[in-house]
Amino acid sequence: MLVSFSLKNWKSYKEESELNMVADRSRQHTQTLASNPYYRGLKILPVAAVYGGNAAGKSNLFSALRYVQNFVTNGEISSFTTGVQPFLSKEGRKEPTSFSIKILVKQPKNVKNLNPSRGSKQTELIYQLDFKLNQVQVLSESLSWYNSKQEKQQLYSRDAKGTVTFSDKVKDFIGDDRILLEACAKGTGPRRLFLTNTVNQQLSIFQPVYDWFKNYLRTADNSTEYLGVGPLMNNQTYCDHFSDILKSLDTGIEEIKLESVDSSALGLPPQILEEIASSIGKNSMVQLVNHAQGEIAPLQIFIISKKTKDNQDNEENNIEDNNLLIQRVQTYRRGLPLGFNNESTGTRRLFELLPIFLSLWNNEPCVWILDEVEREFHTGLTRKILQEFLNSCTEDTRTQVLINTHDLMLMDQDIFRKDEILITERDRKGVSHLISLGEFAGIRNDLDLRNSYLEGRFGGLPEFDDTAFEEAVEDFSLQAKEQSSLKPEADKPDERGKKEGC
Template identity: 35%
Template sequence: MLINFTLSNWMSFRDTATLTTIASKERQHGERLPRIKKYPLRLLPITAIYGGNASGKTNLFQALKFAKYLIVEGTHPDNLIPRQWFRLDNASLNHPSEFVFDILIEDTIYQYSFSVTSKVVIEEKLVEILSTRDKIIYHRYDSQPHFNSTLAKDDFLKFAFKGTRDNQLFLTNTVNQQIELFKPIYDWFKYSLELIAPDDRFQPFLQFIDENNPLFNTMNKILMGLDTGIVRLGNEEIKIENIDISEFLKSKLKTEIKEGETVKIHKFGNLEPIIISRKKGELIAKKLISYHHHSQEEEIPFEIYQESDGTKRIIDLIPVLLDLINPHSNKVFIIDEIDRSLHTLLTRKILETYLNNCHPETRNQLIFTTHDLLLMDQKLLRRDEMWITERQFDGNTTLIGLSEYDDIRYDKDIRKSYLQGRMGGIPRINPALILSNNNQNIDKIKEDN
């Protein structure tokens, strides 16, 4: 689980901002809060981030995406670190961008942090948070490693650090060097932290196209219950020769896909995904198909790209929901614009289904950004589960938790207070300026005619 995320000097976040999922003393919906007895600690299973356009919601998402990329993928030797600093003052270019994660892995809390410029890693630190003290595992600064007393005797770790480039995280290099010691931290970022952008399509495609998948029927039942008009999803085999890709790529697929391997490609234009695998020496290509009822109850196949954006978004989110309600899962889903192309009632039903399955042993989390103010509802969410991003006049984004407002009662319609501007995070619209510009344009058009 993600306990805290702190960032600074990233895109519109010039100053330090922290998103926390540590529960306040609020009692509402307390029965669904995960409890970490070792510390002790109550965490939030869900977090909603609201705010006006260009207020910084997506920039927060992009910060998490950047951090995951830098840790999991790393950088090439001669490449710059693709950080995006705050560009609205001259000083930020020369200041590092900083990221701090407090994460829960098998009921142990770790803090992993790093600060980078476009060229080098300035500092990197891994700490185990114990119930009574903090135990520094390693601390990289001044281009030198500083290990705890136990690890300081490990010559191979020192050797691995010497092979860590200035533009590379030590955590990433240890995994590349097959050092298992810090791999649980790396694996959390690679496998547990899932980021879904508004335009991400068919990330769970394999589950839908494999009719032998145990979840296949469950996903289809959920899809039917959400009034999409789809009876079921299935697959259709197509010949490799008929796929609209270059002959070079076809040849490469034929030579490089090994027995049992599966790859996903997209047909350009409509972004229709295709799965290609090799079974018993033969290449097999499949594409996802939706089926609708004909007036005579006959099933009629449709290409997925022919479905509405909302239906495609639902297809994206159903496997996410199944993961979230899986008692054995421990994933953190970060979804930017969860309500994109969805009706409010559909979005709310997805959230309610997840929350109804949350309990003290839950180790999944859902963090999302949204413009849908009908989700700003204390019957659905606790106050400490709701946050607002606000862009200041100097361009800096601040992150504010609604639990910081003492005057919000449990029975209060917080949407009204939010829309009245009492909490910030709403667009600063100047009607006079808009009208003035329009009148000038209209007058100019009349003169030209």
């Protein structure tokens, strides 16, 4: 789980800002908070909803998390740059960018416990990864863990010269691996984390931390095609459940199926089909999504797999389609096929997002980052989806979802705790600031948060210059009229020619 994340000098965040997922002492919705007996008193929030005006910094916050995930799991962005995006100013370009992320990590049974102070092995430990970098190199890096008193215990640190220093307890713990780790430290490039390099060199001491970034932190934004649809649709039981869920959410869909089509439905050249055929294994599949120009929701979803004796149609199709079974998602209303492409954009987007929502409802251990979760959805549908997730959360749940949203109908204490709602605001210098409603004093549990927000109590509202806006619109209208008057009149028919033509 994500415990906290802070950033500094990243895009619109010039000063240090923190997304804190540790619950305060509020008694709201305490049954949804996650806990661990080793860390007594620590309660972790299952959700964070980030509000703010357009360009206030909501997406920039999530892009920082995506950057950290990519930098940890993939290492250097290129041979020439770290790819970091500092605050857009002369000072911002000169100053380093820093990240600090604290996470609750499951400890694999086959990995020796990094906590040398206790004889019993802990199933989960809190780690903190800090690193600072500029466009050229990593300037500092450190990894720490927290004991039962939540005291920080450093495992290693790395300086700008690339020198890695291990703590005394770690030196005793790593034993014979110390020589390999020191060699790995010397071989870590300037645009790569030491943590990443240890895993690449098959040294498993920090593997649980790396695996959290690779397997448990999951992001989805407006450009993501959610490839979980294919495997679920290919299973008839899941397909039936999909139909039931879509029907219950008032989409009008009675049933969804996979229908077989030939290769012409894909509209792909033969050489591309051959490449797809060669890339698909015996028990694997490929999902293709067809979009209309300018649309994000898919028009059609195709699932392609190898034909087998059980599903092949005939020899002619085998030759024509490179021995591929091509199936298209089809929706039915009143017993008749409507066509997925004829469904509303909201229904099509819901269909794509359902695998993500299923992972939330099933409490799959992960942290989902969702941009504009309410886009194309009625507010009642978004509320239903989130409420279903929160109703399933207990102290043992290890599922979280981070959303940014403009849907004020969700700013409701019947859904969220105060410390689960955050506001982003950009000041006159273009600097974004992040604050939790839990930090505001005097917010009663029965307070209408929407009205208070719209009244400006929490900030985060767009500031309009009404005079400048009206003048700009007026100037634009005048310019448009002038341009229109300068256009040559359409050629009028010659009166004489008109008579001659009669």
